[in-house]
Amino acid sequence: MFAIRAGKCSRRALVAGTGAFALLALSACGTDSAAKKEPVSLVAPLWTGGQANTAVAKYILEKELGYEVTVEEMTEADGWKALGEGKADAVLEDWGLPEQVERYVEKEKTVVPGGPLGVTGRIGWFVPRYLADENREITRWENLNKYVELFRTQESDGKGVLFQGDPSFKSQDAALIKNLDLNYKLVHLGSEEAQLEKIRTRAEKEKPFLTYWWTPHWVEAEVGLAEVRLPEYYPGCDAKAEKTACGYQETELQKYLNAHFAKKGGNAAEFLKNFEWGEDEQNAVAKMIAGDGMSPEGAAEKWAKENEGIWKKWLWGVDD
Structure with a gap:
């Protein structure tokens, strides 16, 4: 079952539904339709763990939600600039750059927090x-x-x-x-x-x-x-x-979204906000890419096929 609440799909939605019924459930949110879906642009960091996040998000956005997704590798500073200027929609792994947060989130308000990635x-x-x-x-x-x-x-x-x-x-x-x-x-x-x-x-x-x-x-x-x-x-x-004469701070890695995309990005934005996994999952995909020589697309597909129980929670926003 699914319910509509305050114009949005309930956080307590189906895990089991797939295929045509899954698309029906999503369209009931009133945020997306096949005609309205805008392409999604993701920033991939220059390290493998960050690329693993992006590859899996891209795979599910395309295969399960029907979005066209582009990915561009950038430095952290360039990624923030792209988000702030509306040239990219989301970055899924930020290691804590306070000067970027101050500029784009607090002052210009063109970027908003997307929630924790789930990795420290x-x-x-x-x-x-x-x-x-x-x-x-x-x-x-x-x-x-x-x-x-x-x-x-x-x-x-x-x-x-x-x-x-x-x-x-x-x-x-x-x-x-x-x-x-x-x-x-x-x-x-x-x-x-x-x-x-x-x-x-x-x-x-x-x-x-x-x-x-x-x-x-x-x-x-x-x-x-x-x-x-x-x-x-x-x-x-x-x-x-x-x-500086001290070590590094432990960082709860965060996601950030372009502010316009966060409001108007429909199911793509909601999915990226829900995207959260642990270091074991990230390491598994990263090893397939950097250690085993698989393409990011191939690694993402393999992981997704073997871990439906994890990513369906992101897709449907199931409450714990």
Whole structure:
């Protein structure tokens, strides 16, 4: 059964209904019809977990709701700009960029929160588990200068190397190195893919490495990583980027929608607001893409066919 309440479909709707009956239920909301559906534009971040969210959302929007969906990969800053200017409808994974929220959500009001993704993210510095097991002190930042020799390269001028991937990713590492007086050099490899290759190649030979990384990430199941404890985060410790001397804040990853789309996007907007999963689900799709070499479309289709019980809740807004 379904009910209409205040012009919208009830949050307590069918899970079992599919096919023609499913479309009938959706049309009863009074928000969409085949003639009214506008194309949906999604922003895909430059990391695999974010691409996994977008791929699954695109698949269900197209296959179950009949929308035409375009996806464009962008940096976080460019994604926010596209949302704010109405050139994109939604981004499904934001790691906390307060300056963007202040501009587009609070001041210009062209972007609105879309709810939590369901995943808690953590950025930090990591070494391989086999190295931490042999050198237990290495997982505290105060001891890193004792281990510079392990992390030197021919190009690092005698300093240890902290690897990073894409320079557009959220980072305060240059300030941390300077303000904590660490004898290290920040080296950008250019992308998550290049960073993954470095991690996996060095891990195969059990060589040392120190890297900026984030969790959740599917590679943790393949390469054991140990986090280096940075100075504890507290509110405001990173307010001035150049003076930051603390670790990263844990972030409840959020979705954001263009404000016009959030109001007028019908079932597509409602579906994206309902989209919520955990790190196990995200990692499963991300591994299929980056670890197993599947296309995002193929990975999304495989996951969706095996997990109807999860995504039907997003589609129909079933109450717990």
